[in-house]
Amino acid sequence: MDIGFIGTGNMGSGMVVSLMRRGHKVSVYNRTAHKAQPLIDLGARAVRSIAEACQFPVVFSMLADDRALEEVTLGAGGILEALPQGAIHVSSGTVSVNLAQRLAQAHSSARRGFVSAPVFGRPDAAASGKLFVIVAGHTPALEQLTPLLEAIGQRTFVVGEEPHVANLIKLSGNFLIAAVIEILGEAMALADKGGVDRHRYLEILTSTLFGAPVFKTYGALLADRKFTPAGFAAPLGQKDIRLTLHAAEALAVPMPMASLLRDRFLRLAAHKREELDWAAIGYLAAVDAGAQFP
Amino acid sequence: MDIGFIGTGNMGSGMVVSLMRRGHKVSVYNRTAHKAQPLIDLGARAVRSIAEACQFPVVFSMLADDRALEEVTLGAGGILEALPQGAIHVSSGTVSVNLAQRLAQAHSSARRGFVSAPVFGRPDAAASGKLFVIVAGHTPALEQLTPLLEAIGQRTFVVGEEPHVANLIKLSGNFLIAAVIEILGEAMALADKGGVDRHRYLEILTSTLFGAPVFKTYGALLADRKFTPAGFAAPLGQKDIRLTLHAAEALAVPMPMASLLRDRFLRLAAHKREELDWAAIGYLAAVDAGAQFP
Numbered sequence: 001m002d003i004g005f006i007g008t009g010n011m012g013s014g015m016v017v018s019l020m021r022r023g024h025k026v027s028v029y030n031r032t033a034h035k036a037q038p039l040i041d042l043g044a045r046a047v048r049s050i051a052e053a054c055q056f057p058v059v060f061s062m063l064a065d066d067r068a069l070e071e072v073t074l075g076a077g078g079i080l081e082a083l084p085q086g087a088i089h090v091s092s093g094t095v096s097v098n099l100a101q102r103l104a105q106a107h108s109s110a111r112r113g114f115v116s117a118p119v120f121g122r123p124d125a126a127a128s129g130k131l132f133v134i135v136a137g138h139t140p141a142l143e144q145l146t147p148l149l150e151a152i153g154q155r156t157f158v159v160g161e162e163p164h165v166a167n168l169i170k171l172s173g174n175f176l177i178a179a180v181i182e183i184l185g186e187a188m189a190l191a192d193k194g195g196v197d198r199h200r201y202l203e204i205l206t207s208t209l210f211g212a213p214v215f216k217t218y219g220a221l222l223a224d225r226k227f228t229p230a231g232f233a234a235p236l237g238q239k240d241i242r243l244t245l246h247a248a249e250a251l252a253v254p255m256p257m258a259s260l261l262r263d264r265f266l267r268l269a270a271h272k273r274e275e276l277d278w279a280a281i282g283y284l285a286a287v288d289a290g291a292q293f294p
Numbered sequence: 295m296d297i298g299f300i301g302t303g304n305m306g307s308g309m310v311v312s313l314m315r316r317g318h319k320v321s322v323y324n325r326t327a328h329k330a331q332p333l334i335d336l337g338a339r340a341v342r343s344i345a346e347a348c349q350f351p352v353v354f355s356m357l358a359d360d361r362a363l364e365e366v367t368l369g370a371g372g373i374l375e376a377l378p379q380g381a382i383h384v385s386s387g388t389v390s391v392n393l394a395q396r397l398a399q400a401h402s403s404a405r406r407g408f409v410s411a412p413v414f415g416r417p418d419a420a421a422s423g424k425l426f427v428i429v430a431g432h433t434p435a436l437e438q439l440t441p442l443l444e445a446i447g448q449r450t451f452v453v454g455e456e457p458h459v460a461n462l463i464k465l466s467g468n469f470l471i472a473a474v475i476e477i478l479g480e481a482m483a484l485a486d487k488g489g490v491d492r493h494r495y496l497e498i499l500t501s502t503l504f505g506a507p508v509f510k511t512y513g514a515l516l517a518d519r520k521f522t523p524a525g526f527a528a529p530l531g532q533k534d535i536r537l538t539l540h541a542a543e544a545l546a547v548p549m550p551m552a553s554l555l556r557d558r559f560l561r562l563a564a565h566k567r568e569e570l571d572w573a574a575i576g577y578l579a580a581v582d583a584g585a586q587f588p
Contacts, residue, residue: 097488120502132502157498159490168488169498172481176504179477186473186549187466190538193545194391194462196453204451204463208414208426210470212506244484251487253583255480260550289547 001148004029004053005044005060006072006079007093008036011119012062014126015092015152016044021129022151029053054082058148063093065239073103080110088113088141090148091163092133094174094240097247100164113141116163117149118170122231130154134173136166168247174240178261178278181218185282188222189289198223221279225286227294230277237278238265295442298323298347299338299354300366300373301387302330305413306356308420309386309446310338315423316445323347348376352442357387359533367397374404382407382435384442385457386427388468388534391541394458407435410457411443412464416525424448428467430460462541468534472555472572475512479576482516483583492517515573519580521588524571531572532559 001024005016008030016026016039027045029052030036040046047053050072059079063069069091073079079089089107091100091114100116107114115137125131133153135142138161149156159165184205191201202219221227241261248255264281271293273280280294287293295318299310302324310320310333321339323346324330334340341347344366353373357363363385367373373383383401385394385408394410401408409431419425427447429436432455443450453459478499485495496513515521535555542549558575565587567574574588581587 134498155501157501159494159498162489165489169485169490169495172484173499173503175484176477176481176499179473179480183470183473183477183551186547186551187470190466190469190542190545190547190549191463193547194541195456195459196463200453201463204428204453205467205470207449207451209467209508210506212504212509214503215506247488248484251484251583253480253484253487253579255484255579256554257477257480257551260554285547285549289545 001025001058002056003027003058003060003148004047004056005062006030006050006053007062007068008039009062009064010123011126013039014123015060015062015131017042017127018129018152019148020044022147024148024151027053027056049077050079051077051082054079054087055084056087057084058088058090058145059083060090060092064236065093066095066099069093069095069103070099074106080106080112083112085111086113088115088144090115090117090145092117092119094118094170094243095167096243097164097167097171098250100167104163113138114163115141115145116166117145118166119153120170120173126152133157134159134166134169136160136163171240171244171247174237175244175258175261177214177218178237178241178281179257180214181222181279181282182257182261182264182285184215184219185222186285189285192286193289218279218282221277222282225283225294227276227280227283230275232278233274234265234268234276234278234280235274237281238269241265295319295352296350297321297352297354297442298341298350299356300324300344300347301356302333303356303358304417305420307333308417309354309356309425311336311421312423312446313442314338316441318442318445321347321350343371344373345371345376348373348381349378350381351378352382352384352439353377354384354386358530359387360389360393363387363389363397364393368400374400374406377406379405380407382409382438384409384411384439386411386413388412388464388537389461390537391458391461391465392544394461398457407432408457409435409439410460411439412460413447414464414467420446427451428453428460428463430454430457465534465538465541468531469538469552469555471508471512472531472535472575473551474508475516475573475576476551476555476558476579478509478513479516480579483579486580487583512573512576515571516576519577519588521570521574521577524569526572527568528559528562528570528572528574529568531575532563535559
């Protein structure tokens with residue numbers, strides 16, 4: 001298929017590579033043009049405006065936050081103005097439930113399709129087509145997107161017709177990852193101060209009841225106390241907890257753990273350690289127990 | 295080997311079955327004698343006192359809490375009085391770090407061996423020899439115990455010479471299980487109120503980053519909202535969080551999540567719902583969000 005792709009950061013670039021590997025022709029736009037150059041070298045077509053990227057039946061956006069997605073979509077010369085009638089905008093960024101609801105409404109009023117397709121996975125998973133894709137939108141649109149979603153993900157989970165539901169699931173998943181970091185950090189601070197080798201402790205956990213990727217990946221970072229370079233920087237995690245709490249407030253769901261995580265991120269921010277990986281929130285239990293600030 | 299076994303509750307009974315399956319001769323004692331009868335029928339030898347169960351080179355105890363273990367071990371006619379010099383007491387119950395330290399000291403002074411060998415797994419895993427055994431004690435003792443530990447567990451993790459370290463790891467593991475119940479409960483309350491089917495939500499989580507047994511087992515209970523009959527009753531989980539907090543206080547390790555879990559268990563207790571499975575603490579987030587108390 002001929003498609004447009006807006007936002008070629010670490011995640012977006014990997015997704016474009018996976019789309020091209022399956023033979024799709026991708027026209028890429030990035031606000032900072034030189035970041036798209038490696039993709040052009042790999043065969044992507046460069047376009048110079050959002051409008052140009054929208055001259056296709058499908059345009060993806062992979063943008064870091066609500067402000068970027070809202071501006072790119074609803075701003076002058078944005079996606080909604082440029083997209084042909086009946087074409088589909090697939091938003092893969094981790095944005096708020098509220099923005100997804102508003103964009104779904106705006107696209108629908110303008111007779112354009114809007115699909116939320118946030119993903120789980122890091123840049124390497126994006127580049128190898130191994131993301132998990134959570135997708136929601138109108139069924140005919142989803143059917144049209146199938147070959148594209150199969151190109152970027154090892155598995156696609158369809159979660160209904162309302163796009164914002166996919167965003168809610170994605171946010172709650174990132175909340176769970178941050179929560180695992182926190183609880184593992186507390187348990188490891190206790191074991192470590194009690195004389196247990198941290199790597200041995202992690203090996204026991206992941207060989208028994210806690211064998212999931214989330215425990216292995218973040219457990220290794222916590223055992224190594226290695227938080228730079230950031231695979232996923234703390235401010236991004238902080239944003240996702242903020243959006244989780246927004247969604248929880250809108251639905252009247254008290255989440256004491258999410259509130260605790262909010263304070264952990266605020267503490268990293270207060271100490272101006274925004275360059276650290278979000279796994280560093282799990283080290284704060286060790287700091288509380290007497291270890292040096294990272 | 296000829297061994298004694300004290301405490302044939304749900305877990306202890308399963309362990310005795312696994313020991314006999316491997317050909318060990320087990321003399322069983324339980325305070326409430328009739329609970330040991332099914333094991334007698336399977337070929338275990340019945341003894342009428344703690345002292346009689348201690349006339350072997352090795353005696354296991356599998357007791358529910360500190361009070362029971364302390365009384366059985368240090369009381370008149372208890373294990374320490376009855377055990378032959380050089381014999382080994384293996385304690386598999388989930389007890390406090392402090393008691394393990396005191397019992398290690400008392401056995402050592404009396405020239406008896408003391409080994410902590412707490413286990414992860416439920417009664418069915420005990421009966422099928424599929425427990426995970428965390429073990430700490432003097433190396434010669436551990437070598438002597440190897441065939442016994444291999445009978446009860448699918449895997450044994452040796453964590454050093456100081457018995458209480460095994461107890462610390464076990465408690466921190468139960469803290470992590472309770473913490474997973476809480477965070478999964480919060481995420482599921484949010485997703486559920488946001489219109490996501492709970493079972494579908496759990497399927498997405500466990501198919502992606504959260505594929506560990508702990509998420510599958512407790513996620514299913516939370517999705518079903520099924521907390522009776524209890525596989526592991528709330529007061530037992532409450533005890534383990536209490537002992538985790540005791541250990542954390544002794545080591546000066548603040549653990550905000552453990553404090554939050556303490557309050558969750560207190561709330562179940564305040565509502566006199568001690569018959570529920572400990573997974574019910576994960577349902578309290580849904581209650582906070584408007585669902586009916588279980």
